[in-house]
Amino acid sequence: MKPRAENPLLWYQLFGLTRNRWRRQPLLYGALVASAALTYLLVFQLIAYNDASLGTALNFGLFAICLFAPLMAYNLFSLEYEKQTWESLALTRLSAREILWGKWGAALVRLALLTLAFVPMTLITIDLVGTQVYATVAGWLVLFSWGALLTTLGMWLSFKLKRTISTASTLYAGQVFALLLFPLLYLTFGSWDTGIQSISFLQNHWEGFLWWVGSLFDARFVVHLNPFYVNSQLGWIAQERPWTGWSDDTVSYLKGLYYLNWGYTQSFLYLALAMLFAGLTYRGLKYAWRK
Amino acid sequence: MLDVKGLRKEYGELVAVRDLYFQLHPGDVFGFIGPNGAGKTTTIKMLATLLEPTAGTATLNGIDIVRYPEEVRPLLGYMPDFFGLYEGITVTEYLEFFAAAYRIPKAQRAAIIENVLELTDLTVKKDAYVETLSRGMQQRLCLAKSLVHDPILLLLDEPASGLDPRARIEIKELIRELGAMGKIVLVSSHILPELADFCNKIGIIEKGELLVWGAVDEIVRQLQANRLLEIKPLGEQEPLIQRLEREPHVHGVEARNGSLYVHFAGGLEEQADLLAALVRDGYRIATFREESLDLEDVFMRITKGEVS
Numbered sequence: 001m002k003p004r005a006e007n008p009l010l011w012y013q014l015f016g017l018t019r020n021r022w023r024r025q026p027l028l029y030g031a032l033v034a035s036a037a038l039t040y041l042l043v044f045q046l047i048a049y050n051d052a053s054l055g056t057a058l059n060f061g062l063f064a065i066c067l068f069a070p071l072m073a074y075n076l077f078s079l080e081y082e083k084q085t086w087e088s089l090a091l092t093r094l095s096a097r098e099i100l101w102g103k104w105g106a107a108l109v110r111l112a113l114l115t116l117a118f119v120p121m122t123l124i125t126i127d128l129v130g131t132q133v134y135a136t137v138a139g140w141l142v143l144f145s146w147g148a149l150l151t152t153l154g155m156w157l158s159f160k161l162k163r164t165i166s167t168a169s170t171l172y173a174g175q176v177f178a179l180l181l182f183p184l185l186y187l188t189f190g191s192w193d194t195g196i197q198s199i200s201f202l203q204n205h206w207e208g209f210l211w212w213v214g215s216l217f218d219a220r221f222v223v224h225l226n227p228f229y230v231n232s233q234l235g236w237i238a239q240e241r242p243w244t245g246w247s248d249d250t251v252s253y254l255k256g257l258y259y260l261n262w263g264y265t266q267s268f269l270y271l272a273l274a275m276l277f278a279g280l281t282y283r284g285l286k287y288a289w290r291k
Numbered sequence: 292m293l294d295v296k297g298l299r300k301e302y303g304e305l306v307a308v309r310d311l312y313f314q315l316h317p318g319d320v321f322g323f324i325g326p327n328g329a330g331k332t333t334t335i336k337m338l339a340t341l342l343e344p345t346a347g348t349a350t351l352n353g354i355d356i357v358r359y360p361e362e363v364r365p366l367l368g369y370m371p372d373f374f375g376l377y378e379g380i381t382v383t384e385y386l387e388f389f390a391a392a393y394r395i396p397k398a399q400r401a402a403i404i405e406n407v408l409e410l411t412d413l414t415v416k417k418d419a420y421v422e423t424l425s426r427g428m429q430q431r432l433c434l435a436k437s438l439v440h441d442p443i444l445l446l447l448d449e450p451a452s453g454l455d456p457r458a459r460i461e462i463k464e465l466i467r468e469l470g471a472m473g474k475i476v477l478v479s480s481h482i483l484p485e486l487a488d489f490c491n492k493i494g495i496i497e498k499g500e501l502l503v504w505g506a507v508d509e510i511v512r513q514l515q516a517n518r519l520l521e522i523k524p525l526g527e528q529e530p531l532i533q534r535l536e537r538e539p540h541v542h543g544v545e546a547r548n549g550s551l552y553v554h555f556a557g558g559l560e561e562q563a564d565l566l567a568a569l570v571r572d573g574y575r576i577a578t579f580r581e582e583s584l585d586l587e588d589v590f591m592r593i594t595k596g597e598v599s
Contacts, residue, residue, distance in 0.1 A: 008391035016380045016388070020420065083375030087341055088436065091364050092392035290340060290360050 009094060009102025013076075014109060040117065047121055054125045055235020058139040061118030062146065062227050066179070068114060069147040070171040072107040073154030074164060077281075081162040086289070096291035100282050107151040115144045125238070135238035138263025139231060145270035146227045150175075152274040156281045182222045183229070190219070199256030200249060208259035230266045233257055292316050293338075293444055293475050297347030300333050300499075307333045309499040310347060315477065315492065317443070320470035322490035322507075323479040324590060330499040331479040332372060335448050338477070339369040351444055365393065368437030372449040372479075376429055378422040382413060385421050385432065386439055393440035403439055411435040411465065427458025434465065445469060447478040451485050463489055487586040497594045511584045514592055517542060520553040520562065522569075523578035531574055538565060550578065 022029050047057050080086035089099065122136055150171065158167040187193075202208050215221050223229055237257050285291050293315040300308040308330040315321050325331050336342040338349055340360035348357040356363045377385060383404060390400045408414045411431040416424060424432060430450065437445060447466065451459045467489040470476050480486050486493065487507075494504035503510055524531045528546055535544050540557035555562065566579050584592075 006391055008388045012377060012380070012388060016377070016384065018379065020379050020381075083378075084371065084373045085375045085377060087339070087369065087371050088374070088389070088433075089392070090341060091339065091367070091369055092389065093361075093365060093394045094392050290343065 007094075007098050007102050007105075009089070009099060010105050013102055013106030044121055044124075048124055052125060053235040054122060054135055054139060054238040055232045057118070057121045057125050058143065058231040058234060059228055061115070061121065061139075061143050062231055064118070065111075065114060065143055065147040065150070066175055069111055069150035070154050070168060070175075072110045073151040074158055074168040074171055076103040076107065076155045076158050078158040078162055078164040078167050082164060090289040090291065096282055096285040096289070099285055099289075099291070100278065104152065104155055104278060104281075107155065108148060111144065111147040111151055115140060115147060118143060132238050134258070135234045135263065138237075138267070139234050141267035142227050142230050142234070142263050142270075145267040145274070148274045149270040149277075152277040152281075156277040156284075159281050159284050178222075179226055179228065183226050186219055186222055193220075197253070199260060200252040202256040202259040205259050205261070208256075208261065211260060212265060225266055225269065227266070227270075230263055234263050237262060293349060293351050293477075295338070295347075295349040298334065298337055298344050298349055299346040300330075300337060300342065301345040306499050308337070308344075308496075309501075311496075311501045313494055313501065313504045315475045317473045317475055318470055319492050320466060320476045320478065320490045322486035322493040322586075323477055323496065324481070324483060324486060324493055324586070325479075325496035326481055326594065329496045331481075331496060332448055333499075334496070335369075335446050335477065335479060338444075339367060339446050340364055341369075365440055366442055367444040367446060368434075368440070368442035369446045370430075370433050370437050370448060370450055372452060374433050376421045376432060379420070381418050381420055382408070382424070382432060383417045386435060389436045390439045395440060403441075407435045407438050410438065410468070412461070425458075427454050427461065430454060430458065430462060431465070434462075438469075442474070444475045445477070447476065449480055450478060451480065451482070459485065483586040483590055493586070493589075495590060495593050502593050507586070510589055514584060514589055518555045518557075518562070519582040520555050520565075521550050521578060521580050521582050522553060522576060523550045525575040525577050531569070534569070534572065534574070540565070552582070 043060055046052070047060065077086070080089060094102070119140065122139055153174075154167060154171050157170055158164065161167050161170065199208075199211065202211060215224060236254055239254070295311050295313050298308060298311040299306070311334060313321075323331050323334070333342065337344045338356065340356050340363055344357060348355055350356065351363050351366055354362050354366070377388065380388070386404045386407060387400060390403060391397075395403060405414075408417055411434055413428065413431055413435060416428060421429070421432065434447070434450070450466070451462050454462065463485065466476055466478060470489065470491070478486065478490070491506060492504070493507055493510065495502045503513075522531070522535075528551060532544050532546065532551060535541050535551065535553055540555055540561050541553055542556055543554040545552045555565070557565070562581070566576070569576055569579075
């Protein structure tokens with residue numbers, strides 16, 4: 001991407017939209033910030049006083065990302081159509097890449113800030129149960145990449161559907177289907193077999209790679225790609241190495257997760273999907289806006 | 292110069308715009324007239340490079356708008372019929388946004404924005420939030436935004452729609468001024484008195500077809516092969532009607548609202564002779580004048596009220 005020193009759209013999306021609203025409605029926004037801060041502290045304490053595992057801490061963060069990431073993207077383009085501003089924007093000298101980066105970049109910056117907010121929550125689990133760096137970093141990556149997938153999908157949907165309400169409802173309903181109903185349906189009809197036991201036989205990363213390739217053709221993929229499931233397994237990995245005192249089965253299972261690059265692979269796939277939707281949006285801009 | 296060459300837009304079976312040809316020069320204010328659904332907005336969107344024509348093209352200063360939309364865009368300013376503004380920022384910030392988006396160097400922006408605000412009479416509102424402006428002021432801000440990069444062609448789609456009478460007059464004045472600045476202004480409307488005041492050229496479109504285009508006076512002259520004279524006599528009309536019907540240049544007489552409307556094929560000389568003859572014959576004439584066609588008459592004569 002050709003770097004540009006100035007992207008007015010990125011500035012507007014990041015600051016212009018909200019900057020003055022904070023000033024004009026300080027009470028409303030103050031109350032919102034206070035509520036968010038209180039909720040954050042409550043969750044923080046919940047994790048600290050209950051000796052929660054890394055998996056639990058990550059799933060708190062993931063829940064928040066599932067809730068808030070769509071809000072960062074659901075109106076990125078639909079608002080341009082609804083407010084009839086897209087034509088003026090299309091006629092400027094901003095390229096399709098700059099428009100895409102202006103919108104997507106702003107959403108990603110917000111998402112990164114939200115992800116960072118959950119870093120302290122995951123870090124406090126280190127002292128409590130001895131979380132490993134491997135699992136913690138993977139957890140942060142899962143949070144950010146799942147959010148990136150949601151925001152990018154939201155951006156593309158808002159470009160295609162051109163309606164904010166349709167985009168928002170599709171994003172939330174889609175998450176309910178993808179994260180809850182599909183895995184439940186699969187597990188109900190599949191005797192609750194996640195297929196994860198087979199990983200105990202993995203001996204190295206190459207076998208782990210082949211396992212992923214094979215799972216692409218398996219319906220269990222909907223479970224393995226489920227970020228809540230990914231986090232719960234990361235909670236397992238986050239036990240102290242070399243898993244002393246554990247049964248051989250458990251140790252080989254945890255090693256299997258490690259050979260699968262568990263968490264990193266899923267993050268890569270989420271980001272790859274995000275890039276796909278970003279590419280589709282870019283292509284749409286080139287074609288529909290004639291950029 | 293804007294040279295439109297066979298511009299055509301089809302949506303399946305429907306021909307929205309049918310092979311338009313016209314040319315406009317710097318300083319021309321072109322009134323694009325037609326009923327709703329005639330193809331005005333489609334034409335403007337094609338000229339604005341937002342819509343790809345099915346056939347034909349147009350060139351702006353020699354640059355093909357279909358082949359090189361990115362090169363043409365900095366040369367044109369566009370104000371859509373329905374438009375929105377980026378909210379949450381001030382008028383100055385809004386113009387700065389577009390100045391940056393049009394790659395105007397930072398050092399020049401403040402002066403340009405000041406000039407544009409002055410031209411559109413928005414200086415007093417420069418620190419106001421965009422969403423707090425009245426509809427008329429928002430319209431002017433949208434126009435100001437279209438001017439920050441100093442375009443040579445301005446495409447204004449129904450610029451006065453939804454405005455109160457005062458705002459309409461102000462926007463008309465502004466358009467006139469832009470024409471005087473040497474810009475090519477294409478302004479569409481279906482409200483004819485709006486355009487009559489400031490357009491030097493018009494084009495009438497109906498059902499996607501440009502029925503006529505050219506200088507306003509020329510079109511009126513073409514349509515007015517027969518002059519229409521209004522004669523208001525004092526006393527009885529019937530003897531005067533019989534007298535007029537004997538005149539060689541008179542092609543018909545209608546009596547309406549106490550006046551006689553005479554279809555007259557002669558020139559100014561013959562017109563003066565007719566008046567002298569009537570007075571000489573003892574008719575008492577209170578009014579004797581030529582009815583001239585206005586834009587509404589032109590429009591009504593040319594169009595059939597069909598949409599594409």
